[in-house]
Amino acid sequence: MTLWGRRPELVDAINATGVNGDYLPGVQLPDSVRATADPAVAAREADIAVLAVSAQHARPLLEEWRPLWSPSTVFVSLMKGVELGTNRLMSQVIAETTGAGPDRVTVLSGPNLAREIVQRKPAASVVACADHNTAERVQTACHTAYFRPYTNSDIVGCELGGAVKNVIALAVGVTDGMGLGDNAKAALVTRGLAEATRLGVAMGADPLTFAGLAGMGDLVATCSSTLSRNHSFGYRLGEGLTVEEAKKATTQTAEGVASSKAVSALGERYGVELPITAAVVDIIHNGQNPTDVVDALMSRTPKPERFGDRGREAGN
Incomplete structure (x- = not known):
């Protein structure tokens, strides 16, 4: 297994010690893992390529x-x-930049x-792909005694759940x-899930995906854990x-910071109201005071939780 890294000094340290001291200090990597700063070496004969770079740097790389x-490499996006x-x-970025078809993404x-x-604490996840055989292939490759992956054909729902939960985690962190207490946290998590589901359905996703591991599961973990970069970033803003100060205090990328604007734009494109996402954009990108933003969210026009004969969810 070959690991690509952009910093030669960190690559050399990983190969010398078997430890990624900058990101996972004290964790011994398997002996089978070798690091390289040369992408050609990492890509050579790769049957499965796992992509874990920052979302905003993925396209140029x-x-x-x-x-x-x-031509047969299967890409796995983290x-x-x-x-x-x-x-x-x-x-979509992977498909556009690599030329891979849906059966390889x-x-x-x-x-x-x-x-x-x-x-090696127990965890579960979802492998989503339009091609069931490819999903099963990746599932088999990453299934261990402590990591249990499930398959799903709803790639849009799984992916959108992972992106929107980072934005909601920023709000919860704030x-x-x-x-503001656990009641506020529970309300944001629940209504945040409603936002992700509404947007996902508008984009063609299965609403049940958002009740699963890639939806509610990921949202709960990210909004409740001190290990979450997005929650920690929001927490600093709330303090x-x-x-800029929060960015300097954050050692790894909090994807929701940049993605909040893109998620908001998706809501506008598909005509879906995303008030929590809009609140995060106001705090991070428009310079509004968190207290004022929370007051504005709470003073929105009262609405039913669900409305209409078919039970469609209302805006938050």
């Missing part, structure tokens, strides 16, 4: 690497974001906090940092830090 892949500017899901998503997985 994949365009650069396009000549390196085998990227939980939406591309700014194009508002494309990561599966998969998404792995679920409540999968990295620190707990490397500690309210936690403000000390009073500026966005």
Whole structure:
């Protein structure tokens, strides 16, 4: 197994010690893992390529690497974001930059906090692909005694669930940092799930996907854990830090920060109201005070939780 890294000094340290000290200190990687700073070496004869770069940097990297892949390489996206500017899901970015068809693009998503997985604590996830055989192939490749993947054909729902939950986790982090309590957290998680589901259905996803591991499961883990980068980022904002101060205090990418604008744009494109996402955009990108934004959310016009003869969900 070959691991690509952009920093030669970190690659050398991983090969010398078997430890990724910058991101997973104290965790011994399997002996089968070797690191390289050369993407051609990493891509050589790769049957399955697992992509875990930042969502906003994926396109230029994949365009650069396009000549390196085998025509049969299967791509597995761990990227939980939406591309700014194009508002494309990561599966779409992969397809556009590699030329891979739907049978070679998969998404792995679920409540999968990295620190707990490397500690071999029990976890479950979803492998989504339009092609069931490919989904089963990836499922088999990553199934272990402590990691249980399920298959799903709803790639849009699984991917969107992973992207929107980062935005909701920012909102929950803000309210936690403000000390607004568990009732506020529960309300944001529940109505955040409603936002993700409404947008997903408008984009052709199966609403049941959002009740599963890639929807509710991932949302609960990300909104409740101190290991979550997005929750931690929001928490700092709720404590009073500026966005720039929170960025300096965050060692890894909080995907929801950039993706919040792209998710909001998707809502506008599909005519779906996303008030929690809009609130996050107002705080992070429009410079509004968190207290004022929370007050505005709570003073929205009262609505039924569900309405209409067919039980369609109302806006938040």
